[in-house]
Amino acid sequence: MRIGCFVESYNFKFKEEAEALQIFVKTAKKMGHELELVGKEILRKMDKYDSIFIRATTDPLLTAFVVSRLAEEMGKNVIDDSESIRICSDKISLHYKFQKNEIPTPKTILFFGDYENLEDYAEQLGYPVVVKKPNSRFSLYVEKANNYEELLSITKKFMRKCRAVLLQEYIPTNFDWRIGVLRNKLLYACKYVMAKGAWKIHDIVNGRRVYCDVKAVKVDNLSLKLKNVALKAAKSVGDGLYGIDIKEVNGKFYVIEVNDNPSIGHGWEDRKNPELYEEILIALTET
Amino acid sequence: MLLVGEGDDLEPPDSFLKKKPKSDVLNLVGDYRFLTVGYFVSLHAEENGCKVFPQTKDALDIYRAAVFIERLKKSGIKVPEFKIIYKPEPETCVLAPMNPFSKNSVKIVKNDYQYIKAFKKIGIGKYPVVQLKADKVEEVKIFLNKADKTEFDWLARAIFKEFGVPLGKVLIADDYKPFYFMPIEKKEIRLDLIFEELKNENRLFC
Numbered sequence: 001m002r003i004g005c006f007v008e009s010y011n012f013k014f015k016e017e018a019e020a021l022q023i024f025v026k027t028a029k030k031m032g033h034e035l036e037l038v039g040k041e042i043l044r045k046m047d048k049y050d051s052i053f054i055r056a057t058t059d060p061l062l063t064a065f066v067v068s069r070l071a072e073e074m075g076k077n078v079i080d081d082s083e084s085i086r087i088c089s090d091k092i093s094l095h096y097k098f099q100k101n102e103i104p105t106p107k108t109i110l111f112f113g114d115y116e117n118l119e120d121y122a123e124q125l126g127y128p129v130v131v132k133k134p135n136s137r138f139s140l141y142v143e144k145a146n147n148y149e150e151l152l153s154i155t156k157k158f159m160r161k162c163r164a165v166l167l168q169e170y171i172p173t174n175f176d177w178r179i180g181v182l183r184n185k186l187l188y189a190c191k192y193v194m195a196k197g198a199w200k201i202h203d204i205v206n207g208r209r210v211y212c213d214v215k216a217v218k219v220d221n222l223s224l225k226l227k228n229v230a231l232k233a234a235k236s237v238g239d240g241l242y243g244i245d246i247k248e249v250n251g252k253f254y255v256i257e258v259n260d261n262p263s264i265g266h267g268w269e270d271r272k273n274p275e276l277y278e279e280i281l282i283a284l285t286e287t
Numbered sequence: 288m289l290l291v292g293e294g295d296d297l298e299p300p301d302s303f304l305k306k307k308p309k310s311d312v313l314n315l316v317g318d319y320r321f322l323t324v325g326y327f328v329s330l331h332a333e334e335n336g337c338k339v340f341p342q343t344k345d346a347l348d349i350y351r352a353a354v355f356i357e358r359l360k361k362s363g364i365k366v367p368e369f370k371i372i373y374k375p376e377p378e379t380c381v382l383a384p385m386n387p388f389s390k391n392s393v394k395i396v397k398n399d400y401q402y403i404k405a406f407k408k409i410g411i412g413k414y415p416v417v418q419l420k421a422d423k424v425e426e427v428k429i430f431l432n433k434a435d436k437t438e439f440d441w442l443a444r445a446i447f448k449e450f451g452v453p454l455g456k457v458l459i460a461d462d463y464k465p466f467y468f469m470p471i472e473k474k475e476i477r478l479d480l481i482f483e484e485l486k487n488e489n490r491l492f493c
Contacts, residue, residue, distance in 0.1 A: 040373035040415050043353075060321045060347050061386050063414055069347075069354045073361070086347060090322065093343075096334035112304045112327070134322055163324045164304075 001285045003035040004049035008056040016265030027277040051077035051284045058085040058261045080260045084240040088260040090134045101236035107169040130168040133158045139202040177246040179230035188273040191215045216271035229253040300324045312339040317454045318470035319346035341452040349450045349468045350387035352417040362449045367464040369419040377402040383417040384409045421460035430480040
């Protein structure tokens with residue numbers, strides 16, 4: 001089968017990600033398939049491919065979404081599917097899914113600009129309050145308010161360009177679990193360990209951008225409770241390829257978010273479960 | 288059927304978003320683009336288990352020119368030939384954004400200079416652009432099954448049937464071929480036409 005893999009130049013920023021893409025190409029070949037890395041020109045030659053794999057930032061406002069939708073309209077097997085992109089790119093939508101499916105999360109309140117209730121919401125959550133824009137990603141548009149003045153200032157800033165934000169209880173941890181799930185099966189696991197002084201995966205500490213450290217853990221070694229929480233969270237969105245971010249506190253697990261199009265870097269996410277490439281390719285080529 | 292929007296006899300979006308709706312919802316906000324109030328109204332209805340017009344999926348599709356054209360074509364509507372351009376291919380043509388960054392940024396270009404300028408602006412220097420040939424472009428406003436120009440009522444019906452989107456503006460290339468959908472301004476919404484159409488509610492939403 002021929003697989004078109006939509007990539008953008010920033011996919012090659014970290015050598016680990018570029019290497020992972022090359023492993024996809026080689027693994028596909030070994031399996032008797034052809035995986036071609038293609039840029040925006042994929043929109044003009046979608047016909048050539050049997051299935052489409054997206055490895056570029058997915059958001060309904062970006063090219064990747066149209067790639068996914070057009071491929072679906074043509075009846076192709078697509079990872080990521082457009083509905084997963086929509087849900088995961090909108091944290092409000094994701095919150096509704098978590099609520100409906102009873103996924104354990106930090107206490108969360110949707111804020112639609114009713115400032116008369118803001119102080120009350122903060123009281124319910126306790127300071128610091130985490131404020132997230134619906135389209136937050138890679139720790140962008142996620143800020144922490146330590147008091148009401150900060151909360152007011154952050155919400156006003158975020159709501160200049162959107163009509164809703166998420167207010168969330170702050171749960172400090174040294175790391176977030178990142179669990180990879182595909183077609184409702186566990187694929188890989190790692191700990192995203194916060195950099196010193198950071199409170200989120202990508203942060204700015206003393207004016208310098210810092211990134212988390214990735215420590216892979218074999219899926220088989222995860223606790224049953226963690227596995228179940230991750231699978232349940234993934235299922236609340238769909239049956240695509242997801243990276244589930246989970247906090248662990250005293251043996252309890254809290255889902256922070258489900259990410260479609262999770263990063264896959266060679267030596268990072270694949271370290272303990274290198275079969276993930278083959279698993280993804282099987283999903284892309286199954287009929 | 289609960290009508291949500293701005294105006295007399297409509298439930299304002301802000302109060303709707305704080306309630307747990309139980310009935311079917313007709314979202315008359317007029318702009319349903321991703322993360323706008325109109326989008327959140329549809330999302331809130333959907334996530335509370337209500338039947339809603341439009342659904343979020345359709346609200347996303349309709350503003351993406353390539354998807355809009357493909358879906359109309361599948362439903363049997365004549366549409367113009369188009370190509371998706373990621374590098375300039377200058378010619379006399381119409382250029383439209385592939386994703387709805389602005390409410391209306393479609394350009395008719397007649398020479399290379401206009402083309403390059405429009406290509407950069409519409410694609411914001413990095414996104415693909417939809418390109419099609421047309422001598423003239425006409426705008427039609429739709430209100431459920433009615434259009435502001437009666438000869439286009441068929442198009443309003445087709446769009447509501449295919450996408451469930453009750454309000455918007457459609458750009459049409461020569462020979463009655465729709466190719467682009469845009470949000471409608473609040474002041475352009477004809478509630479009289481909507482209420483007239485709602486007299487046929489059973490036929491409309493079956």
